[in-house]
Amino acid sequence: MTEAEIRWKLRSGRWQRPMRGVLVTHSGPITNIQMTWAAVESIGVGAVLGGASAASFDCLRGFDGGPVVVLVDAARHVARRLGVIIRRSRHLGSDDVYPRRLPRRLPRRLPRRLPRRLPRRLPPRTRLPRSVVDIANWAQDEDDARAVLAAAVQQRLVTVAELHRVVERRGSLHRNTLIIDTLSDLGDGAHSVAEILYRKIENHYGLPAAQRQKRIDADGNRYHLDIWYETWQVWVEIDGGHHREARQWWNELARQNAGVLQDRLILRFPVHLLRTQPERVADQVATTLRQRGWKPNL
Incomplete structure (x- = not known):
């Protein structure tokens, strides 16, 4: 094609030029x-x-x-x-x-x-x-x-x-x-930003190192615990956006109930609290662990 023919195609709207040096050979949406x-x-x-x-x-x-x-x-x-x-x-x-x-x-x-x-x-x-x-x-x-x-x-x-x-x-x-x-x-097994933030809270405030994504059997089902302090039977659950779905919400409740029946103490935190008030999260976890026998290294 000649340059004149190409210019006519563009002027008539049959073709388009979205960027320098590029022609789209149709008139519809790009x-x-x-x-x-x-x-x-x-x-x-x-x-x-x-x-x-x-x-x-x-x-x-x-x-x-x-x-x-x-x-x-x-x-x-x-x-x-x-x-x-x-x-x-x-x-x-x-x-x-x-x-x-x-x-x-x-x-x-x-x-x-x-x-x-x-x-x-x-x-x-x-x-x-x-x-x-x-x-x-x-x-x-x-x-x-x-x-x-x-x-x-x-x-x-x-x-x-x-x-x-x-x-x-x-x-x-x-x-x-x-x-x-x-x-x-x-x-090391932290599969979400929330777990990464929680690890930083542990390190900064001197909490013991917990297990991540621990697999347990309860009530005939297999579950994963977000944060698990096995020695003291304390489970920390971090709630993100996925907990808002109805089916996921019920699964979380069933998992939590099974944990309570096995004498696991459960703490739950929204993920934004880990970012905005880490000291509050650390204080509540430390208090719970001390109640169950943990003695921090002073």
């Missing part, structure tokens, strides 16, 4: 996948999706949405694109990037970025472990950084070892200490 392709192709060779934009194609739940994030080599100068966040990196080798790849498996509910029928080709992007570490490193606050690391492991999309390898390759990061500490906690 899909999210088309916009991510447009961002990558507009920036050119070596550009890849990163962070949440990349992770959404690998089925990470709860972190999709927002502007398209594109990674380029640190030496490149790239002009701004509307609706695109451009980040630079010195580490974009084959260990961190795969060019075109379909998701390993599809979740029951696809992220909002993905249509029900996936195209045969998806944009080049960072591998999921790299994407997760980048999201944590770029997060607005520390809780968000911990949340994405815990979510990726909890959803069984990545392992702690895979995330550790990314951090080692990257070298010093903006949130290097927080990421390493969080991965250490996750590797």
Whole structure:
């Protein structure tokens, strides 16, 4: 086609140009996948999706949405694109990037970025472990950084070892200490941000170390206890958003009742209390443990 023909297609509305150097050859709404392709192709060779934009194609739940994030080599100068966040990196080798790849498996509910029928080709992007570490490193606050690391492991999309390898390759990061500490906690069995926060309360206020996600048999069923002090038979339960679902709520009540019948003393805290009033949580747990015979090291 000649340039005149292309200009006519654009003027008449038959085609669209969402970004410099990219043409969409239809007049209908531009899909999210088309916009991510447009961002990558507009920036050119070596550009890849990163962070949440990349992770959404690998089925990470709860972190999709927002502007398209594109990674380029640190030496490149790239002009701004509307609706695109451009980040630079010195580490974009084959260990961190795969060019075109379909998701390993599809979740029951696809992220909002993905249509029900996936195209045969998806944009080049960072591998999921790299994407997760980048999201944590770029997060607005520390809780968000911990949340994405815990979510990726909890959803069984990545392992702690895979995330550790990314951090080692990257070298010093903006949130290097927080990421390493969080991965250490996750590797020890803390599978949620709430449990990580509780571990910090234990360390700061001198509480004994509890078992995490302890499996017990009670009332003919098998349960997991969030925080379990076996010596003193004290169980600490941390309530997050998932406890609001009716079926989950009843399961929690049945589990709690079974624990009471076996002489387990149960304390329950909302997750926000661990963030906002850690001293109150520590005081109540310490008082309960002392009532059951714990003697703190003075």
